[in-house]
Amino acid sequence: MENDGANERTGPDTEKIHAASRRRYAAVARNPAGQFSYPTGRDSAERLGYRTDLLNRIPADVVVRFVGVGNPFTLGEPEPGWSVLDVGCGGGFDSQVAGHYVGPAGLVCGVDLSEAMLTVAREGQMVGGLANLEFRQGYAEKLPVPSGWADLVISNGVLNLASCKAAAFGEVFRVLKPGGRFQAVDLVLIADLPPDLRNDEFAWSN
Numbered sequence: 001m002e003n004d005g006a007n008e009r010t011g012p013d014t015e016k017i018h019a020a021s022r023r024r025y026a027a028v029a030r031n032p033a034g035q036f037s038y039p040t041g042r043d044s045a046e047r048l049g050y051r052t053d054l055l056n057r058i059p060a061d062v063v064v065r066f067v068g069v070g071n072p073f074t075l076g077e078p079e080p081g082w083s084v085l086d087v088g089c090g091g092g093f094d095s096q097v098a099g100h101y102v103g104p105a106g107l108v109c110g111v112d113l114s115e116a117m118l119t120v121a122r123e124g125q126m127v128g129g130l131a132n133l134e135f136r137q138g139y140a141e142k143l144p145v146p147s148g149w150a151d152l153v154i155s156n157g158v159l160n161l162a163s164c165k166a167a168a169f170g171e172v173f174r175v176l177k178p179g180g181r182f183q184a185v186d187l188v189l190i191a192d193l194p195p196d197l198r199n200d201e202f203a204w205s206n
């Protein structure tokens with residue numbers, strides 16, 4: 001994928017940022033324990049207000065790989081039959097939560113750049129038995145989803161990692177149906193980064 005233009009940043013090019021994220025999230029897929037400065041897994045999900053009845057229906061190996069920074073469903077619950085896109089689905093935790101909300105008439109598509117994360121997401125889907133999930137390799141900056149497909153786009157702790165925020169937001173609005181919803185939770189910068197951090201590929205993936 002090419003660098004996305006001069007409209008928003010300086011720093012490593014997109015390929016390098018994506019490669020750093022692939023390395024980091026391959027390690028997280030193997031073992032999420034101790035990889036983050038914030039709480040993860042079941043304790044975090046409970047604290048963030050995920051519904052206990054849904055948590056209890058999701059395989060433990062999927063819940064333990066929840067490394068999101070918030071709960072996008074506090075902004076509104078998906079309705080039965082909806083099409084939901086989970087940008088940066090990781091191990092598939094939010095995708096499974098969405099799968100239970102939308103039910104058999106709905107569909108959830110999880111997209112992630114990391115094949116390692118997608119492998120554990122697909123294994124978790126087999127264990128959980130949800131037939132209404134599909135996981136695709138792809139990038140927030142170029143989503144592998146047709147225009148106007150989604151009733152709801154969710155994203156949890158991912159857009160801060162996107163190499164070009166403008167491209168990622170543009171893609172979200174391209175794939176949403178007219179009147180569709182975008183419910184994202186994320187980390188935001190409150191000040192400019194020093195140049196050494198801005199140019200550090202590992203920091204971009206972290």
Ligand SMILES: C[S@@+](CC[C@H](N)C(=O)[O-])C[C@H]1O[C@@H](n2cnc3c(N)ncnc32)[C@H](O)[C@@H]1O
Pocket residue numbers: 021022025065066067068069087088089090091092093094111112113114117138139140141155156157158161162163
């Ligand atoms: C902090 S984890 C969050 C995973 C998941 N949303 C959750 O809540 O557990 C960030 C995820 O975003 C993925 N990711 C990072 N940059 C991405 C990009 N540009 N496009 C798609 N996925 C990306 C990583 O591979 C990783 O799985």
